[in-house]
Amino acid sequence: MKIYNLKNLTKQEINKLCSRSIADxxxxxxxxxxxxxxxxxxxxxxxxxxxxxxxxxxxxxxxxxxxxxxxxxxxxxxxxxxxxxxxxxxxxxxxxxxxxxxxxxxxxxxxxxxxxxxxxxxxxxxxxxxxxxxxxxxxxxxxxxxxxxxxxxxxxxxxxxxxxxxxxxxxxxxxxxxxxxxxxxxxxxxxxxxxxxxxxxxxxxxxxxxxxxxxxxxxxxxxxxxxxMPAGPSEVLVIADETAIPSFVAADLLAQAEHGTDSQSILVSTSNKIATNVVKEIEKQLVKLPRKEIAAQAIENSYIILTENLTEAMQFSNIYAPEHLILASESYENLIPLIINAGSVFLGNLTPESAGDYASGTNHTLPTSSYAKAYSGVSVDTFIKKITFQHLNSNGLKNIGTTVETLAEAEGLQAHKNAISIRLTKLN
Structure with missing residues (x-):
């Protein structure tokens, strides 16, 4: 995994790292x-x-x-x-x-x-x-x-x-x-x-x-x-500080990587020591995986970002807009208000993405490729339509009538105005 220091990256370089475009x-x-x-x-x-x-x-x-x-x-x-x-x-x-x-x-x-x-x-x-x-x-x-x-x-x-x-x-x-x-x-x-x-x-x-x-x-x-929703290859972004457990973080990154060779597993860390130990753990755990060839290729296409603090880490995450966001930190509660773009969030060192993928209860069909900036994951709402209703009684028609007539006339839509006026005349 390539390692980048956020402070050394230009805005253009950051946007390129967050791009999911593929050559073909x-x-x-x-x-x-x-x-x-x-x-x-x-x-x-x-x-x-x-x-x-x-x-x-x-x-x-x-x-x-x-x-x-x-x-x-x-x-x-x-x-x-x-x-x-x-x-x-x-x-x-x-x-x-x-x-x-x-x-x-x-x-x-x-x-x-x-x-x-x-x-x-x-x-x-x-x-x-x-x-x-x-x-x-x-x-x-x-x-x-x-x-x-x-x-x-x-x-x-x-x-x-x-x-x-x-x-x-x-x-x-x-x-x-x-x-x-x-x-x-x-x-x-x-x-x-x-x-x-x-x-x-x-x-x-x-x-x-x-x-x-x-x-x-x-x-x-x-x-x-x-x-x-538009959805592409699966992805995870893990934010890890000095309270993270490297073996856990490595397992989370590999869990995502084994989905496919085009999956992305991104580590954003405030600690160079934690990042180094995560890489060592990835190497140790990877060789034991049945899908190690797939995971290895995905890891090769992934990267690590080093930041000065958790606020910077969250800022990068919001630009990346991950499908899965794992906060591998004991300070996860402080980060929740800073989350703007993410499909599903996993809080603390004991909450792996796998829990949400299978059985915690939340949905794992989530927006990828930065679409978390505009889309939510699948829910019951995704399978329903919301139909609006309105009902006016005589008092309501009298109360709202002049407002609608005035706005309709201002827009030059006389028939709209007449639909109100004819009813008001009937009431009177």
């Missing part, structure tokens, strides 16, 4: 565009072809149904089943608290305004299944969709080599009462959910992380379907 972004975009166009023209035929080409699997059907999902789910080991059950309960408990009715507000006598929630009717959930099978992502997307009350939940996940799905994914599907899982991955899955095919229904909004092709496809279909 244009190539990825071009390929994603071709895939979307093919799915639009050839529908299911294109999906079968891409599954053969990318997943090396020849499918006879693009989905598996309830009975097959159930039989695959029965193969789950007891300890994994128990862990998923615990995670399900914690995630459900946290997200269920988000669905609250809002009060009706009387803005002036006789004028009442309020909002009510309505679920998005058809949602598409993309569950990655490339170098790692992610039942946790299924939980993070499926649970808030169920709580929100979405009528139709379309699941897409790439098939395994046997043309089926992993028993963990199948078990989560049974918990969520999902009747079909479409065996489609990559940009082609995004295209299918956005456009619809003979087999796949078109959805109203697409959710879920994925590789760069999935991310690019989600960006490209935004003119025809909503998406949860």
């Amino acid at each position: 972004d244009d190539l990825v975009k071009s390929r994603a565009e071709d895939i979307i166009a093919n799915v639009k023209s050839n529908g299911d035929e294109a999906l079968f072809s891409y599954t053969q080409q990318f997943d090396k699997v020849t499918l006879t059907s693009l989905y598996i149904g309830t009975s097959e999902i159930g039989s695959i789910a029965e193969q789950i080991p007891a300890e994994v089943k128990s862990a998923i059950d615990t995670a399900y309960q914690n995630i459900y408990t946290f997200h269920a608290s988000q669905l609250k009715p809002e009060e009706k507000i009387e803005t002036m006598p006789g004028v009442k305004c309020w909002r009510e929630s309505r679920p998005i009717e058809r949602v598409g959930l993309y569950i990655p299944g490339g170098t790692a099978v992610l039942p946790s992502t299924f939980l993070m997307l499926g649970i808030p969709a169920k709580i929100a009350g979405c009528k139709e939940i379309v699941i897409c996940s790439p098939p395994q080599s046997d043309g089926k799905i992993n028993c963990y994914i199948a078990y989560v599907a049974t918990l969520l009462n999902i009747e079909k899982i479409y065996l489609i991955g990559g940009a082609q899955a995004i295209a299918a959910m956005a456009l619809g095919t003979a087999t796949l229904p078109k959805v109203d909004k697409i959710f879920g992380p994925g590789n760069r092709y999935v991310t690019e496809a989600k960006k490209l279909v935004q003119n025809i379907v909503a998406i949860d």
Whole structure:
């Protein structure tokens, strides 16, 4: 990992370090565009072809149904089943608290305004299944969709080599009462959910992380379907002072790095000694990881920033706007008010990102690539719409009437004014 001292960096150099651009972004975009166009023209035929080409699997059907999902789910080991059950309960408990009715507000006598929630009717959930099978992502997307009350939940996940799905994914599907899982991955899955095919229904909004092709496809279909957020490779930024524990910090950085070679694990430290010891710990822990080649490449593309104090560390973090922010400091409470941009925050030396990734209850589908400056992570709110209502009684119409008439006339919109005037005349 390269080490930089913040005080020696120009603003331009800092912005470059915080950039997530990759050299072949244009190539990825071009390929994603071709895939979307093919799915639009050839529908299911294109999906079968891409599954053969990318997943090396020849499918006879693009989905598996309830009975097959159930039989695959029965193969789950007891300890994994128990862990998923615990995670399900914690995630459900946290997200269920988000669905609250809002009060009706009387803005002036006789004028009442309020909002009510309505679920998005058809949602598409993309569950990655490339170098790692992610039942946790299924939980993070499926649970808030169920709580929100979405009528139709379309699941897409790439098939395994046997043309089926992993028993963990199948078990989560049974918990969520999902009747079909479409065996489609990559940009082609995004295209299918956005456009619809003979087999796949078109959805109203697409959710879920994925590789760069999935991310690019989600960006490209935004003119025809909503998406949860732009999301690229996963990332973590750890702020560590002299109270941090190097072995813990190293473990957190490696946990992020093993997601993929394009993941970023950034350390921002006020202590050169802590940073040096973290590097030593990374070297020690890395060799023992099953995915050490992937993690090593991600670590090589990551870096360390040294700062004078925690305030400077937070300033850099807010520019970077990390997906995951870990405050490896006993002074974490003092830093909370300074956080402006972050997807999800992990406080203190005993709170690893892994807790939020799996089972603490918060959602792990989060904005990456600096999008935390404008986007929130997935929640129940992401699966609902807020509709405003208003009601005027006769007193309210009289109270607000002159104001609306005056403003409408000032804007030259006579019909708007008349809509008030005709009612006032009737009342009088």
